[in-house]
Amino acid sequence: MHPAFSVIFFTTASGAGYGLLALMGLLGAAQALPADRWLGLLGLGLALGLIGGGLMSSSAHLGRPERARFAFSQWRSSWLSREAVAAVATFVPAGLFALGWVGLGRTDGAMAAFGVLSAAGAGLTVAATAMIYASLKPIPHWHNVFTLPGYLLFGLMTGALWLSALAHPFNAAGWAVRLLPVVLVAAAWGLKAACWRHLDSRPERLTANRALGLPEGRVRVIDWPHSQANYVLKEMGYQVARQHARTLRLATHALAFALPLALSLLVLAGAAGGGAALLAALAGTLGMGLERWLFFAEARHAATLYYGAERV
Amino acid sequence: MTTLPPPTPRRLGLVIDLDTCVGCQGCVTNCKEWNTGGHMGPLTDLDPYGPKVDGVWFNRVHSFEINPGAEGDPETARTVHFPRSCLHCAQPDCVTVCPTGASYKRAEDGIVLIDQERCIGCKLCSWACPYGAREYDPDAGTMKKCTLCVDRIYNETLPEAERQPACVLTCPSRARHFGDLGDPDSAVSRLVAERGGQALLAELGYGPVNVYLPPRRKGPPPDGPRELTPAGPADDPLAWLDRPVPR
Ligand code: SF4
Ligand code: SF4
Ligand code: SF4
Numbered sequence: 001m002h003p004a005f006s007v008i009f010f011t012t013a014s015g016a017g018y019g020l021l022a023l024m025g026l027l028g029a030a031q032a033l034p035a036d037r038w039l040g041l042l043g044l045g046l047a048l049g050l051i052g053g054g055l056m057s058s059s060a061h062l063g064r065p066e067r068a069r070f071a072f073s074q075w076r077s078s079w080l081s082r083e084a085v086a087a088v089a090t091f092v093p094a095g096l097f098a099l100g101w102v103g104l105g106r107t108d109g110a111m112a113a114f115g116v117l118s119a120a121g122a123g124l125t126v127a128a129t130a131m132i133y134a135s136l137k138p139i140p141h142w143h144n145v146f147t148l149p150g151y152l153l154f155g156l157m158t159g160a161l162w163l164s165a166l167a168h169p170f171n172a173a174g175w176a177v178r179l180l181p182v183v184l185v186a187a188a189w190g191l192k193a194a195c196w197r198h199l200d201s202r203p204e205r206l207t208a209n210r211a212l213g214l215p216e217g218r219v220r221v222i223d224w225p226h227s228q229a230n231y232v233l234k235e236m237g238y239q240v241a242r243q244h245a246r247t248l249r250l251a252t253h254a255l256a257f258a259l260p261l262a263l264s265l266l267v268l269a270g271a272a273g274g275g276a277a278l279l280a281a282l283a284g285t286l287g288m289g290l291e292r293w294l295f296f297a298e299a300r301h302a303a304t305l306y307y308g309a310e311r312v
Numbered sequence: 313m314t315t316l317p318p319p320t321p322r323r324l325g326l327v328i329d330l331d332t333c334v335g336c337q338g339c340v341t342n343c344k345e346w347n348t349g350g351h352m353g354p355l356t357d358l359d360p361y362g363p364k365v366d367g368v369w370f371n372r373v374h375s376f377e378i379n380p381g382a383e384g385d386p387e388t389a390r391t392v393h394f395p396r397s398c399l400h401c402a403q404p405d406c407v408t409v410c411p412t413g414a415s416y417k418r419a420e421d422g423i424v425l426i427d428q429e430r431c432i433g434c435k436l437c438s439w440a441c442p443y444g445a446r447e448y449d450p451d452a453g454t455m456k457k458c459t460l461c462v463d464r465i466y467n468e469t470l471p472e473a474e475r476q477p478a479c480v481l482t483c484p485s486r487a488r489h490f491g492d493l494g495d496p497d498s499a500v501s502r503l504v505a506e507r508g509g510q511a512l513l514a515e516l517g518y519g520p521v522n523v524y525l526p527p528r529r530k531g532p533p534p535d536g537p538r539e540l541t542p543a544g545p546a547d548d549p550l551a552w553l554d555r556p557v558p559r
Contacts, residue, residue: 001439061434061435062432062433062434062453063431063432063433063434063435063448063449063450063452063453063454063455064431064432064433064453064454065432067412067430067431067432068432070411070412070413070414070430070432071411071412071432071434072411073411073412073413074314074315074410074411074412074413076314076315077314077315077316077407077408077409078314078408078409078410078411079409080409080410080411080434080436081411081412084411132409132436135405135409136405136409136439136440137405137440137442137516137517137518138439138440138441138442138516139439206442206513206515206516210512210513210514210515211442211443211512211513212330212376212392212394212512212524213330213510213511213512213523213524213526214330214378214392214510214526214527215510215526216388217378217379217385217388218378218379218380219376219377219378220376220377220378220380221374221375221376222375222376222377222391223335223374223375224374225337225340225369225372225373225374225396226369226372227365228364228365228366229366230366230367230369230372230447231366231368231438231447231448232438232444232447235435235438235439235448236438236439236444301439301442301444302442302443302444302513302516303441303442303443303444306374306394306396306443306444307374
């Protein structure tokens with residue numbers, strides 16, 4: 001699938017934003033974070049900024065953005081519509097929670113409830129985003145059990161890395177804030193490794209014979225219907241070279257997981273401070289961008305079977 | 313509404329004969345010709361005379377060879393032309409993923425259409441179609457696809473014999489057939505039963521209504537290869553004319 005920058009940016013940025021929002025909502029409500037107004041402003045500002053920026057970038061790729069309001073109507077059947085509804089609904093408790101934290105300096109009582117609701121909304125929105133991809137049967141790379149936990153875990157992971165980076169200057173990095181990145185990065189790494197192993201060894205594939213309704217015979221393309229790339233090829237025919245993909249997977253292992261895990265362990269042990277936490281957050285976010293690029297670039301669509309792919 | 317109607321009793325669609333399709337692209341051309349002024353038109357062409365020609369088509373014909381080369385089986389080796397358009401699936405995810413309600417499946421005949429006034433051009437439906445049947449029109453900012461010529465098949469201003477999809481009418485080798493695949497006694501359903509019609513990628517569960525008839529097995533001629541004999545009777549007074557012509 002064509003790795004469109006707007007969609008990669010949207011899913012990475014909003015994933016980190018929702019992860020940060022959910023953790024601040026829960027830890028704030030549990031009084032595990034000080035209700036420091038500047039911490040609230042910086043943290044929730046970053047979270048809502050990432051979410052808003054991501055949403056804007058995703059609506060930029062619509063053909064008719066002026067009709068976007070229609071997208072809230074089909075939540076009965078469409079995960080994209082559910083995502084839109086959940087995203088907008090989450091702004092309500094998140095806005096009130098931010099108002100309480102930054103305006104009143106409080107995260108208890110009713111504000112705690114808004115915190116928990118923001119976390120729930122964030123979780124539902126990211127789950128809906130994941131299901132958009134996980135439900136696409138023509139793309140076996142996405143239509144599997146790894147996509148939903150992946151989006152949830154990767155969002156929480158980048159959120160936890162940013163929370164730790166932001167909490168340090170406010171002396172708010174208690175043990176929970178320092179432990180979370182370690183646990184979440186390790187879990188996310190394990191999941192991504194398992195996912196790649198699964199994708200490389202899938203026994204069942206869609207084949208060109210099945211796509212063409214030819215029960216027997218080896219099939220080879222001799223002519224395409226068009227001399228230049230058409231919409232289907234541009235959107236779904238993208239193919240990353242295997243060697244290139246391998247290099248990028250290695251870079252993802254290092255940037256998204258290994259480096260943030262090592263730095264977070266140092267921070268947890270007290271051997272490093274805010275600088276290391278910030279570096280871990282930057283590396284983790286960049287690494288997630290790479291992961292998302294590969295998520296698209298490595299995915300093969302069934303329609304490519306008509307253009308020479310033997311199996312997807 | 314992008315929730316699907318209950319299974320439709322009428323399932324209008326096409327039966328495409330891969331044995332007789334000659335890859336002439338006639339259906340492609342007539343589809344474009346009719347539909348660019350039709351229900352979902354225009355079928356925009358971008359840079360039509362330039363180097364980067366690109367445009368919206370509802371029907372595309374691919375060419376494949378089966379069992380080619382020295383190691384191939386001479387009995388089955390052949391060329392297959394493969395026309396590809398929307399299969400008006402019974403369980404089309406292209407409809408259910410649509411966030412706006414622009415994509416819909418008609419309860420009365422199962423035709424899958426896109427409301428051009430409602431589509432926001434999010435392109436998700438094209439990802440959900442395993443057959444690559446939907447094409448985005450960057451000029452209109454909306455998604456487009458085969459309409460099964462809904463504006464021909466019910467069109468009372470056309471003579472009755474012409475109330476057929478444009479691609480079906482134009483096919484010079486009669487490789488395309490239109491009818492109700494929900495009716496087991498219809499001509500198309502009988503053809504499917506007779507020729508072992510294939511549902512494409514049935515394992516994905518879309519229940520495509522269009523069916524493809526696989527090429528017939530060719531086998532060797534029953535009494536071996538034959539010597540060619542000159543045309544015409546041997547006592548033809550002009551037979552001497554044929555003699556100097558090398559065969
Ligand atoms: S062929 Fe594709 S566009 Fe047509 S109904 Fe089936 S899934 Fe939808
Ligand atoms: S591109 Fe249009 S028809 Fe397709 S899913 Fe989006 S809104 Fe629906
Ligand atoms: S049925 Fe009509 S719209 Fe569909 S491929 Fe044939 S000519 Fe084109």
